[in-house]
Amino acid sequence: MLPATLFTSVHRSIVSSRVRSIVPSVAPAIFSCRYITHNAVLLKAKKKHSNHHEIVEEAPEVVNPKQVLKEIEDRFKLTLQEHQKKINEIKLGKSNPKIFDSLKVSIAKDLQPFPSVAQTTSKGRNLLVTVFDPSLVKYVVSSILSSGLNLNPEVDPKNPQLLKVPLTAPTAETKKETLKALKNNLEHYRHSITNKHSLASIRAHYLKEFKGNKEDSIKKLVNEIEKVHKDYSNSIHEQFKKVEKTL
Template identity: 45%
Template sequence: MQLKWVTSMQTRSFTRSSPTLAKKKKSNKKGGNKKQDAQDEENEVVEEIDTRKLLKEAENEFAKSIELYNKRVTQVKMGRANPSIFDGLQIQLANQRKAKFQDVAQTTLKGGKYLTVTVFDPHDTKNVVSAILAANLNLNPEADPNNPQLLKVQLPNSTKEWKAKQLKELKELTDDFKTAHNNKSSLANLRGRYLKQIKDVDGSKDVIRKLETDIDKLFKEYATKLADSFKSSEKTLK
Protein backbone atom coordinates (compact mmCIF):
# COMPACT_ATOMS: atom_id res chain seq x y z
CA MET A 1 0.00 0.00 0.00
CA GLN A 2 1.39 3.37 -1.02
CA LEU A 3 0.33 6.81 0.14
CA LYS A 4 0.71 10.01 -1.87
CA TRP A 5 0.07 13.67 -1.14
CA VAL A 6 -2.76 15.50 -2.87
CA THR A 7 -2.51 19.27 -2.39
CA SER A 8 -5.34 21.04 -0.58
CA MET A 9 -5.66 24.55 0.87
CA GLN A 10 -7.53 23.61 4.07
CA THR A 11 -6.02 25.26 7.15
CA ARG A 12 -5.16 24.12 10.67
CA SER A 13 -3.20 25.61 13.52
CA PHE A 14 -0.44 23.02 13.10
CA THR A 15 0.44 23.81 9.49
CA ARG A 16 -0.25 26.60 7.02
CA SER A 17 -1.71 24.19 4.52
CA SER A 18 -3.42 20.87 5.06
CA PRO A 19 -2.77 18.49 2.16
CA THR A 20 -4.60 15.21 1.82
CA LEU A 21 -3.14 11.76 1.40
CA ALA A 22 -4.06 9.46 -1.45
CA LYS A 23 -4.08 5.89 -0.23
CA LYS A 24 -3.80 3.43 -3.10
CA LYS A 25 -5.30 -0.03 -2.90
CA LYS A 26 -3.55 -2.21 -5.44
CA SER A 27 -4.87 -5.26 -7.23
CA ASN A 28 -4.36 -8.57 -5.41
CA LYS A 29 -3.38 -10.45 -8.59
CA LYS A 30 -0.05 -12.28 -8.44
CA GLY A 31 2.57 -13.22 -11.01
CA GLY A 32 1.59 -10.70 -13.69
CA ASN A 33 3.80 -9.40 -16.47
CA LYS A 34 4.75 -5.77 -17.19
CA LYS A 35 1.62 -5.24 -19.25
CA GLN A 36 -0.52 -6.64 -16.47
CA ASP A 37 1.33 -4.54 -13.90
CA ALA A 38 0.65 -1.42 -15.95
CA GLN A 39 -3.01 -2.37 -16.19
CA ASP A 40 -3.13 -2.92 -12.42
CA GLU A 41 -1.56 0.51 -11.93
CA GLU A 42 -4.34 2.07 -13.96
CA ASN A 43 -6.97 0.15 -12.00
CA GLU A 44 -5.72 1.27 -8.60
CA VAL A 45 -8.42 2.61 -6.29
CA VAL A 46 -7.43 5.89 -4.64
CA GLU A 47 -8.82 6.89 -1.25
CA GLU A 48 -8.09 10.44 -0.13
CA ILE A 49 -7.17 11.01 3.51
CA ASP A 50 -7.32 14.57 4.85
CA THR A 51 -4.23 15.30 6.95
CA ARG A 52 -6.23 17.79 9.00
CA LYS A 53 -8.53 14.95 10.03
CA LEU A 54 -5.52 12.72 10.64
CA LEU A 55 -4.07 15.24 13.09
CA LYS A 56 -7.45 15.70 14.76
CA GLU A 57 -7.75 11.95 15.14
CA ALA A 58 -4.27 11.82 16.69
CA GLU A 59 -5.13 14.65 19.09
CA ASN A 60 -8.30 12.83 20.17
CA GLU A 61 -6.31 9.66 20.83
CA PHE A 62 -3.76 11.55 22.95
CA ALA A 63 -6.63 13.13 24.92
CA LYS A 64 -8.21 9.71 25.51
CA SER A 65 -4.87 8.47 26.83
CA ILE A 66 -4.78 11.22 29.47
CA GLU A 67 -8.42 10.56 30.35
CA LEU A 68 -7.72 6.86 30.91
CA TYR A 69 -4.58 7.71 32.89
CA ASN A 70 -6.55 9.98 35.22
CA LYS A 71 -9.11 7.23 35.84
CA ARG A 72 -6.32 4.83 36.78
CA VAL A 73 -4.77 7.49 39.03
CA THR A 74 -8.08 7.81 40.88
CA GLN A 75 -8.07 4.07 41.53
CA VAL A 76 -4.50 4.19 42.86
CA LYS A 77 -5.30 7.12 45.16
CA MET A 78 -8.38 5.36 46.51
CA GLY A 79 -6.18 2.45 47.51
CA ARG A 80 -7.99 0.04 49.81
CA ALA A 81 -11.06 2.28 49.75
CA ASN A 82 -11.61 1.27 46.15
CA PRO A 83 -14.73 -0.93 45.79
CA SER A 84 -12.97 -2.70 42.91
CA ILE A 85 -10.06 -3.81 45.11
CA PHE A 86 -11.25 -7.43 45.24
CA ASP A 87 -12.24 -7.74 41.59
CA GLY A 88 -9.06 -9.54 40.60
CA LEU A 89 -9.51 -12.30 43.18
CA GLN A 90 -10.29 -15.90 42.26
CA ILE A 91 -12.76 -17.61 44.59
CA GLN A 92 -12.36 -21.33 45.24
CA LEU A 93 -15.84 -22.86 45.24
CA ALA A 94 -17.14 -26.35 45.94
CA ASN A 95 -16.20 -29.25 43.66
CA GLN A 96 -12.84 -27.62 42.85
CA ARG A 97 -14.53 -24.91 40.83
CA LYS A 98 -13.15 -21.37 40.64
CA ALA A 99 -15.00 -18.13 39.95
CA LYS A 100 -14.20 -14.46 39.60
CA PHE A 101 -14.96 -12.37 42.66
CA GLN A 102 -17.49 -10.26 40.72
CA ASP A 103 -19.44 -13.42 39.88
CA VAL A 104 -20.02 -14.35 43.51
CA ALA A 105 -20.02 -11.05 45.41
CA GLN A 106 -20.35 -7.26 45.19
CA THR A 107 -18.42 -4.59 47.11
CA THR A 108 -19.56 -1.09 48.11
CA LEU A 109 -17.87 1.72 50.03
CA LYS A 110 -19.60 2.97 53.17
CA GLY A 111 -18.67 6.43 54.39
CA GLY A 112 -15.03 6.05 53.43
CA LYS A 113 -14.37 4.01 56.59
CA TYR A 114 -15.27 0.48 55.58
CA LEU A 115 -16.30 -1.74 52.70
CA THR A 116 -19.31 -4.02 52.65
CA VAL A 117 -19.21 -7.23 50.64
CA THR A 118 -22.50 -8.84 49.69
CA VAL A 119 -22.08 -12.53 48.82
CA PHE A 120 -24.75 -13.75 46.44
CA ASP A 121 -24.84 -17.31 47.80
CA PRO A 122 -24.41 -17.81 51.58
CA HIS A 123 -22.58 -21.09 50.88
CA ASP A 124 -19.75 -19.06 49.29
CA THR A 125 -19.21 -16.66 52.20
CA LYS A 126 -16.36 -18.62 53.82
CA ASN A 127 -14.60 -18.98 50.48
CA VAL A 128 -14.85 -15.24 49.83
CA VAL A 129 -13.38 -14.51 53.28
CA SER A 130 -10.51 -16.93 52.61
CA ALA A 131 -9.72 -15.29 49.27
CA ILE A 132 -9.62 -11.80 50.79
CA LEU A 133 -7.33 -12.91 53.62
CA ALA A 134 -5.03 -14.76 51.20
CA ALA A 135 -4.63 -11.60 49.07
CA ASN A 136 -2.41 -9.99 51.76
CA LEU A 137 -4.18 -6.65 51.54
CA ASN A 138 -4.11 -6.16 55.31
CA LEU A 139 -7.90 -6.26 55.30
CA ASN A 140 -9.94 -8.44 57.65
CA PRO A 141 -13.52 -9.19 56.59
CA GLU A 142 -15.99 -9.84 59.39
CA ALA A 143 -19.31 -11.62 58.88
CA ASP A 144 -22.50 -9.88 59.96
CA PRO A 145 -24.03 -12.04 62.74
CA ASN A 146 -27.52 -11.23 61.45
CA ASN A 147 -26.79 -11.76 57.76
CA PRO A 148 -24.52 -14.62 56.59
CA GLN A 149 -24.25 -13.04 53.15
CA LEU A 150 -22.86 -9.71 54.38
CA LEU A 151 -19.22 -8.97 55.22
CA LYS A 152 -17.87 -5.79 56.77
CA VAL A 153 -14.27 -4.80 56.01
CA GLN A 154 -12.83 -2.07 58.22
CA LEU A 155 -10.40 0.20 56.36
CA PRO A 156 -7.16 0.91 58.28
CA ASN A 157 -5.77 4.41 58.57
CA SER A 158 -3.31 5.32 55.84
CA THR A 159 0.31 4.91 56.97
CA LYS A 160 3.55 6.32 55.57
CA GLU A 161 4.39 2.88 54.23
CA TRP A 162 1.05 2.62 52.45
CA LYS A 163 1.37 6.10 50.95
CA ALA A 164 4.88 5.22 49.76
CA LYS A 165 3.44 2.11 48.10
CA GLN A 166 0.75 4.21 46.40
CA LEU A 167 3.33 6.75 45.24
CA LYS A 168 5.45 3.97 43.73
CA GLU A 169 2.40 2.62 41.88
CA LEU A 170 1.60 6.12 40.66
CA LYS A 171 5.13 6.63 39.29
CA GLU A 172 5.04 3.27 37.52
CA LEU A 173 1.64 4.09 36.05
CA THR A 174 2.89 7.46 34.81
CA ASP A 175 5.96 5.93 33.17
CA ASP A 176 3.77 3.28 31.56
CA PHE A 177 1.39 5.83 30.04
CA LYS A 178 4.27 7.97 28.78
CA THR A 179 6.89 5.60 27.41
CA ALA A 180 5.63 1.99 27.31
CA HIS A 181 5.43 0.85 23.69
CA ASN A 182 3.52 -2.30 24.70
CA ASN A 183 0.72 -0.16 26.15
CA LYS A 184 -1.60 0.74 23.26
CA SER A 185 -2.84 3.77 25.21
CA SER A 186 0.60 5.20 26.01
CA LEU A 187 1.70 8.48 24.47
CA ALA A 188 4.83 6.86 23.04
CA ASN A 189 2.80 4.09 21.41
CA LEU A 190 0.41 6.60 19.84
CA ARG A 191 3.28 8.77 18.61
CA GLY A 192 4.99 5.75 17.07
CA ARG A 193 1.85 4.57 15.31
CA TYR A 194 1.13 7.92 13.70
CA LEU A 195 4.75 8.49 12.69
CA LYS A 196 4.73 5.06 11.04
CA GLN A 197 1.66 6.06 9.03
CA ILE A 198 3.47 9.21 7.91
CA LYS A 199 6.61 7.29 6.89
CA ASP A 200 4.49 5.23 4.49
CA VAL A 201 3.59 8.40 2.58
CA ASP A 202 5.05 9.11 -0.86
CA GLY A 203 5.13 12.88 -1.23
CA SER A 204 6.87 16.16 -0.47
CA LYS A 205 9.61 15.70 2.13
CA ASP A 206 8.92 19.17 3.49
CA VAL A 207 5.24 18.40 4.00
CA ILE A 208 6.04 15.05 5.60
CA ARG A 209 8.50 16.69 7.99
CA LYS A 210 5.87 19.26 8.96
CA LEU A 211 3.38 16.54 9.74
CA GLU A 212 5.97 14.64 11.79
CA THR A 213 6.65 17.87 13.68
CA ASP A 214 2.92 18.26 14.36
CA ILE A 215 2.75 14.76 15.86
CA ASP A 216 5.81 15.50 18.02
CA LYS A 217 4.16 18.72 19.21
CA LEU A 218 1.09 16.75 20.25
CA PHE A 219 3.26 14.21 22.07
CA LYS A 220 5.10 16.92 24.01
CA GLU A 221 1.88 18.79 24.80
CA TYR A 222 0.19 15.72 26.28
CA ALA A 223 3.37 14.54 27.99
CA THR A 224 3.30 17.88 29.84
CA LYS A 225 -0.34 17.29 30.80
CA LEU A 226 0.61 13.84 32.06
CA ALA A 227 3.44 15.28 34.16
CA ASP A 228 1.16 17.99 35.58
CA SER A 229 -1.45 15.41 36.55
CA PHE A 230 1.22 13.30 38.26
CA LYS A 231 2.57 16.27 40.23
CA SER A 232 -0.93 17.17 41.40
CA SER A 233 -1.64 13.61 42.55
CA GLU A 234 1.81 13.26 44.11
CA LYS A 235 1.08 16.16 46.48
CA THR A 236 -1.98 14.38 47.88
CA LEU A 237 0.12 11.34 48.81
CA LYS A 238 2.84 13.21 50.71
Protein backbone atom coordinates in the same frame (compact mmCIF):
# COMPACT_ATOMS: atom_id res chain seq x y z
CA MET B 1 -12.49 -31.67 -73.68
CA LEU B 2 -11.22 -33.13 -70.36
CA PRO B 3 -13.55 -35.34 -68.36
CA ALA B 4 -15.20 -33.59 -65.36
CA THR B 5 -13.47 -35.78 -62.80
CA LEU B 6 -10.05 -35.09 -64.27
CA PHE B 7 -10.72 -31.35 -64.34
CA THR B 8 -11.75 -31.37 -60.66
CA SER B 9 -8.62 -33.24 -59.63
CA VAL B 10 -6.32 -30.84 -61.48
CA HIS B 11 -8.13 -27.83 -60.00
CA ARG B 12 -7.76 -29.13 -56.46
CA SER B 13 -4.05 -29.73 -57.01
CA ILE B 14 -3.49 -26.19 -58.22
CA VAL B 15 -5.44 -24.64 -55.31
CA SER B 16 -3.63 -26.81 -52.75
CA SER B 17 -0.20 -25.80 -54.04
CA ARG B 18 -1.14 -22.11 -53.90
CA VAL B 19 -2.39 -22.40 -50.33
CA ARG B 20 0.82 -24.11 -49.24
CA SER B 21 2.86 -21.28 -50.73
CA ILE B 22 0.76 -18.62 -48.97
CA VAL B 23 0.49 -20.11 -45.44
CA PRO B 24 4.18 -19.63 -44.38
CA SER B 25 4.00 -15.89 -45.01
CA VAL B 26 0.54 -15.39 -43.50
CA ALA B 27 0.84 -17.58 -40.38
CA PRO B 28 3.40 -15.41 -38.51
CA ALA B 29 1.17 -12.39 -38.91
CA ILE B 30 -1.84 -14.28 -37.55
CA PHE B 31 0.04 -15.69 -34.56
CA SER B 32 1.65 -12.34 -33.77
CA CYS B 33 -1.80 -10.80 -33.26
CA ARG B 34 -3.10 -13.23 -30.65
CA TYR B 35 -1.92 -11.08 -27.62
CA ILE B 36 -3.46 -7.82 -28.80
CA THR B 37 -6.48 -7.87 -26.49
CA HIS B 38 -5.94 -4.83 -24.23
CA ASN B 39 -8.01 -1.71 -24.34
CA ALA B 40 -5.84 1.28 -25.27
CA VAL B 41 -7.24 3.39 -22.43
CA LEU B 42 -6.38 0.76 -19.82
CA LEU B 43 -2.83 0.46 -21.07
CA LYS B 44 -2.18 4.06 -20.08
CA ALA B 45 -2.90 3.16 -16.46
CA LYS B 46 -0.64 0.10 -16.49
CA LYS B 47 3.03 -0.49 -16.00
CA LYS B 48 4.86 -3.21 -17.98
CA HIS B 49 7.44 -5.53 -16.48
CA SER B 50 10.16 -7.49 -18.21
CA ASN B 51 8.38 -10.83 -17.67
CA HIS B 52 5.40 -9.60 -19.77
CA HIS B 53 3.07 -9.36 -16.75
CA GLU B 54 1.18 -6.11 -16.34
CA ILE B 55 -0.12 -4.49 -13.15
CA VAL B 56 -2.33 -1.47 -12.64
CA GLU B 57 -0.45 1.41 -11.01
CA GLU B 58 -1.97 2.52 -7.71
CA ALA B 59 -2.99 6.13 -7.35
CA PRO B 60 -0.86 8.02 -4.79
CA GLU B 61 -2.50 8.17 -1.35
CA VAL B 62 -3.80 11.59 -0.43
CA VAL B 63 -3.05 12.63 3.16
CA ASN B 64 -5.46 14.96 4.93
CA PRO B 65 -3.38 16.71 7.66
CA LYS B 66 -6.42 17.94 9.60
CA GLN B 67 -7.94 14.47 9.70
CA VAL B 68 -4.66 12.87 10.81
CA LEU B 69 -4.19 15.41 13.61
CA LYS B 70 -7.79 14.91 14.77
CA GLU B 71 -7.29 11.13 14.92
CA ILE B 72 -4.12 11.56 16.96
CA GLU B 73 -5.70 14.05 19.36
CA ASP B 74 -8.70 11.78 19.87
CA ARG B 75 -6.39 8.90 20.78
CA PHE B 76 -4.29 11.11 23.06
CA LYS B 77 -7.44 12.25 24.89
CA LEU B 78 -8.47 8.63 25.50
CA THR B 79 -5.00 7.93 26.90
CA LEU B 80 -5.33 10.80 29.38
CA GLN B 81 -8.78 9.55 30.40
CA GLU B 82 -7.45 6.04 31.04
CA HIS B 83 -4.47 7.46 32.95
CA GLN B 84 -6.75 9.51 35.21
CA LYS B 85 -9.03 6.52 35.77
CA LYS B 86 -6.07 4.44 36.89
CA ILE B 87 -4.83 7.29 39.12
CA ASN B 88 -8.16 7.25 40.96
CA GLU B 89 -7.93 3.50 41.49
CA ILE B 90 -4.35 3.68 42.78
CA LYS B 91 -5.15 6.57 45.11
CA LEU B 92 -8.03 4.66 46.66
CA GLY B 93 -5.72 1.76 47.33
CA LYS B 94 -7.33 -0.86 49.53
CA SER B 95 -10.38 1.34 50.02
CA ASN B 96 -11.29 0.78 46.36
CA PRO B 97 -14.57 -1.19 46.21
CA LYS B 98 -13.25 -2.98 43.12
CA ILE B 99 -10.28 -4.39 45.02
CA PHE B 100 -11.79 -7.89 45.12
CA ASP B 101 -13.12 -7.94 41.54
CA SER B 102 -10.15 -9.89 40.18
CA LEU B 103 -10.36 -12.59 42.87
CA LYS B 104 -11.74 -16.09 42.32
CA VAL B 105 -13.91 -17.87 44.87
CA SER B 106 -13.33 -21.61 45.17
CA ILE B 107 -16.69 -23.39 45.54
CA ALA B 108 -16.86 -27.19 45.38
CA LYS B 109 -13.68 -27.41 43.29
CA ASP B 110 -15.04 -24.75 40.93
CA LEU B 111 -13.69 -21.20 40.62
CA GLN B 112 -16.23 -18.40 40.44
CA PRO B 113 -15.51 -14.69 39.74
CA PHE B 114 -15.83 -12.71 42.97
CA PRO B 115 -18.40 -10.20 41.53
CA SER B 116 -20.72 -13.10 40.64
CA VAL B 117 -20.78 -14.21 44.29
CA ALA B 118 -20.65 -10.93 46.25
CA GLN B 119 -20.83 -7.15 45.96
CA THR B 120 -18.41 -4.72 47.61
CA THR B 121 -19.07 -1.15 48.73
CA SER B 122 -17.10 1.38 50.77
CA LYS B 123 -18.17 3.08 54.01
CA GLY B 124 -15.77 5.15 56.08
CA ARG B 125 -12.70 3.07 56.94
CA ASN B 126 -14.44 -0.19 56.06
CA LEU B 127 -15.26 -2.26 53.02
CA LEU B 128 -18.68 -3.90 53.13
CA VAL B 129 -19.06 -7.18 51.25
CA THR B 130 -22.58 -8.49 50.68
CA VAL B 131 -22.63 -12.20 49.82
CA PHE B 132 -25.59 -13.15 47.62
CA ASP B 133 -25.97 -16.68 49.02
CA PRO B 134 -25.50 -17.15 52.79
CA SER B 135 -24.15 -20.66 52.21
CA LEU B 136 -21.19 -19.16 50.31
CA VAL B 137 -20.00 -16.75 53.03
CA LYS B 138 -17.21 -19.04 54.22
CA TYR B 139 -15.88 -19.40 50.67
CA VAL B 140 -15.83 -15.62 50.19
CA VAL B 141 -14.01 -15.15 53.50
CA SER B 142 -11.44 -17.76 52.45
CA SER B 143 -10.93 -15.99 49.11
CA ILE B 144 -10.20 -12.63 50.79
CA LEU B 145 -7.87 -14.14 53.40
CA SER B 146 -5.81 -15.94 50.74
CA SER B 147 -5.63 -12.92 48.40
CA GLY B 148 -2.42 -11.54 49.89
CA LEU B 149 -4.08 -8.16 50.47
CA ASN B 150 -3.61 -8.47 54.24
CA LEU B 151 -7.30 -7.79 54.91
CA ASN B 152 -9.42 -9.58 57.52
CA PRO B 153 -13.17 -9.83 56.85
CA GLU B 154 -15.55 -10.10 59.80
CA VAL B 155 -19.12 -11.41 59.64
CA ASP B 156 -21.68 -8.85 60.82
CA PRO B 157 -23.48 -10.38 63.84
CA LYS B 158 -26.77 -8.80 62.75
CA ASN B 159 -26.49 -9.88 59.12
CA PRO B 160 -24.77 -13.21 58.31
CA GLN B 161 -24.55 -12.27 54.61
CA LEU B 162 -22.60 -9.08 55.33
CA LEU B 163 -18.83 -8.97 55.79
CA LYS B 164 -17.07 -5.94 57.26
CA VAL B 165 -13.44 -5.48 56.19
CA PRO B 166 -11.61 -2.91 58.39
CA LEU B 167 -9.04 -0.71 56.65
CA THR B 168 -5.93 0.58 58.40
CA ALA B 169 -5.09 4.28 58.29
CA PRO B 170 -2.52 5.33 55.65
CA THR B 171 1.09 5.32 56.86
CA ALA B 172 4.28 6.84 55.51
CA GLU B 173 5.11 3.44 54.02
CA THR B 174 1.77 3.05 52.25
CA LYS B 175 2.05 6.60 50.87
CA LYS B 176 5.48 5.75 49.51
CA GLU B 177 4.09 2.65 47.81
CA THR B 178 1.21 4.66 46.36
CA LEU B 179 3.60 7.28 44.94
CA LYS B 180 5.70 4.55 43.35
CA ALA B 181 2.61 3.01 41.77
CA LEU B 182 1.55 6.41 40.42
CA LYS B 183 4.99 6.98 38.84
CA ASN B 184 4.89 3.57 37.18
CA ASN B 185 1.41 4.35 35.93
CA LEU B 186 2.62 7.65 34.44
CA GLU B 187 5.43 5.90 32.57
CA HIS B 188 3.02 3.24 31.33
CA TYR B 189 0.73 5.78 29.68
CA ARG B 190 3.37 8.33 28.72
CA HIS B 191 6.50 6.53 27.46
CA SER B 192 5.84 2.77 27.33
CA ILE B 193 6.41 1.19 23.92
CA THR B 194 4.74 -2.07 24.97
CA ASN B 195 1.51 -0.21 25.76
CA LYS B 196 -0.12 0.55 22.40
CA HIS B 197 -2.26 3.22 24.08
CA SER B 198 0.66 5.23 25.47
CA LEU B 199 1.41 8.66 24.02
CA ALA B 200 4.78 7.43 22.77
CA SER B 201 3.29 4.42 20.97
CA ILE B 202 0.59 6.49 19.27
CA ARG B 203 3.17 9.06 18.16
CA ALA B 204 5.50 6.35 16.80
CA HIS B 205 2.65 4.67 14.91
CA TYR B 206 1.80 7.80 12.92
CA LEU B 207 5.37 8.99 12.34
CA LYS B 208 6.23 5.56 10.92
CA GLU B 209 3.61 6.13 8.21
CA PHE B 210 5.42 9.25 6.99
CA LYS B 211 9.02 8.09 7.41
CA GLY B 212 11.17 9.05 4.42
CA ASN B 213 8.53 11.30 2.86
CA LYS B 214 10.21 14.54 1.76
CA GLU B 215 7.10 16.47 0.72
CA ASP B 216 6.77 19.87 2.38
CA SER B 217 3.17 19.20 3.42
CA ILE B 218 4.21 15.96 5.16
CA LYS B 219 7.17 17.64 6.88
CA LYS B 220 4.79 20.28 8.20
CA LEU B 221 2.39 17.57 9.40
CA VAL B 222 5.19 15.73 11.23
CA ASN B 223 6.10 18.96 13.03
CA GLU B 224 2.45 19.42 14.05
CA ILE B 225 2.32 15.84 15.36
CA GLU B 226 5.41 16.48 17.48
CA LYS B 227 3.86 19.67 18.87
CA VAL B 228 0.59 17.94 19.78
CA HIS B 229 2.48 15.05 21.38
CA LYS B 230 4.49 17.49 23.52
CA ASP B 231 1.32 19.26 24.67
CA TYR B 232 -0.36 16.02 25.75
CA SER B 233 2.85 14.76 27.34
CA ASN B 234 2.83 17.89 29.52
CA SER B 235 -0.88 17.39 30.29
CA ILE B 236 -0.44 13.80 31.45
CA HIS B 237 2.44 14.89 33.69
CA GLU B 238 0.20 17.57 35.20
CA GLN B 239 -2.31 14.86 36.07
CA PHE B 240 0.41 13.08 38.01
CA LYS B 241 1.66 16.24 39.76
CA LYS B 242 -1.87 17.12 40.83
CA VAL B 243 -2.47 13.79 42.59
CA GLU B 244 1.07 13.75 44.01
CA LYS B 245 0.30 16.90 46.01
CA THR B 246 -2.65 15.19 47.70
CA LEU B 247 -0.57 12.36 49.18
